[in-house]
Amino acid sequence: MSRIKDHPPRVFFRCGNPFKNLFPKNNNARISPNLPSLLNNFETNLMLSIRELIPKNDGNAILTVSWMKEAMASLCKTHRSIRTLVSGLELPVSDLEDYFIYIYSGISLKLLELCNSFTSELDRLNHGNLLLKFALSKLETSSCPEEISLLHLESWRQHMASKKIQNCGAILSSLVESLKHHHHSLPKKKLSGKGRVLLRALYGVNVKTLYITSVFAAVFSGSSSNLFYLTIPKEMEEVQWAQAFMELQSMVNLEIKTAFLSDRFTVIKDLEAVESGVKKLHIAVQEGSDTNVFVEVLKKSVMELSERFDLVSKETGSLLKTVISARDALVERLWTKYEEELGVTLPMIISVKKTCL
Template sequence: MRCFFSCVNPLKAQFPKKNNACISPPLLSLLNNFETSLRLSITKLILKDDDKNAFLTVSWMIQAMRFLCETHQSIKTLVTDLNLLVSHTEESLMYAYSDISSKLLQLCDAFILELDRINHVNLLLKLVFSNAEEFSLSQFNCWRQLMASKNPSIENCGEVLSSLVESMNRYHRLYKKKQSAKVKVFMRALYGVMVKTLYMFSVFAAAFSGSSKNILYLTIPKEMEEVPWEQAFMELQNMINREIKNTLFSDKFTGIKDIQAVESGAEKLYAEVQKKLAPNMLMAELLKRSVIEISERFDIVSNETRCLRETVVSARDAVFKRVCR
């Protein structure tokens, strides 16, 4: 597990109360409403003790990606509500924002490719379970080897995440420069969105790779402790990191529980075949249905990821249209 923002804080955003003195009450109200909404969206991802088994399931992934999409849509809405205008002297902020959004799109593309790959491989297992009487170790191993094969786009996620941290570091250093009140509000709001997105993308990267090495640990700088979403975020992060620590990622080719369950069921079915027992046709049929259902739900995750990608592009376009010439 990689730890960022603990000793040297790469997201050092200077938003103490004295910087809010020049922000009008209407703008502060917009900011407070935005950050309160962000806190609520983060809270929805925190699992209660009796719901912990739902973590890293396809259903949880759908919900997480859907909330991320809603969060990025809110940035676009905020830009409109602020009637944001970025002056020529603030264009460096736009270049930094473009760099960050480009890296987010790269991660979205990696996730979409992996989801498509998983569904393609699962077609093989669906066919295997359709004829349980001829279920063989070679067929099962073929599926397992394909599932365990490395996807270059997912393997590269760690590097992109690290690069994204550096980009955000450069982005937030710009806040120290003189900015308009509306830009200050935008930058602080975007800070919260990016913290949530960066962390959740690291969780997705870990789930797809079956390795916890991509997980980030983000700490909120002292200057930001007053933000209303900080406590919810830390609770979410601590909950997820604790659950991931309790999951034996090193022994699995994926951290997604639904696929692990299918693999376990397939191993039991093969064990019966190996003992020359009559194949459990009911078990085979249930596994086949599970594979079909998983594929259908992965399609939903993929659609939500595509929605997020489109939203990031749309939000970026909305901001760039506000640059004064």
């Protein structure tokens, strides 16, 4: 794993904050009286979900597989909540909503690409666990020669050091660029109160999504260039979740930076512990020592790691389903609008196609 290089902060919007007009000093000043409670509930839940990812006492809890599972589950929960917010706003199917559908469709498509990349890497890591289990089973066979045992252990190391995901940085960068594009193509007409609430909520969701996926990308790729440092505009100083987000980002980025500087085997602490066990076992085999104790300890660690990777995969799959479901629901509303405008029921073959968007 390469050492960390000097990278400038990855500013969320280098060309300025496209949501600046949504964050006056009095945050709800331009929002209609019946909407602040919806926005407040959403942002309170967003703040709490971010705070739950900040370890209370033990910084070592960060970048464990368990923490990654919680981070992915938290992201899934946030994407469910934005759909709940849309339902609560009861937005009419209008040209303005067309625009929001366009925004979410572009963002969610890139998120799906990232989730697919993460799932592939988790599969690769789990395959490494299978190789190590096989090596340990051979070591338990007294007839297995020392050279063969060492060869199996080395095959695990080679697999774990093999090519990792590499396309996440490009996807993350394109996500930022697409958000800039949406900013420049904002409708000229003024946003309604409901539109402001939704756009402000989407901003919070996008910040959290970008950052957590950049952490996963950095961890899985072994490259600090995928790690974002997102700046929060001054206009958002009073937004509930901003302080919690900056605290989480500072803590996690420091942990990742330390891991890269130390030239560790991996950023994932659980996997680092397994690698340490493999080293000890490797030495024991070379020295002809009793390997039973090392094998038993390592078997337990590998089993636990496999279970935890499975949980991360499960949460990643849940996020995929949530995002796909949200995309389908939004497109369904848009499709209904087209049917109403045309005064016809569109052919079933087209309706099937739309769910695959």
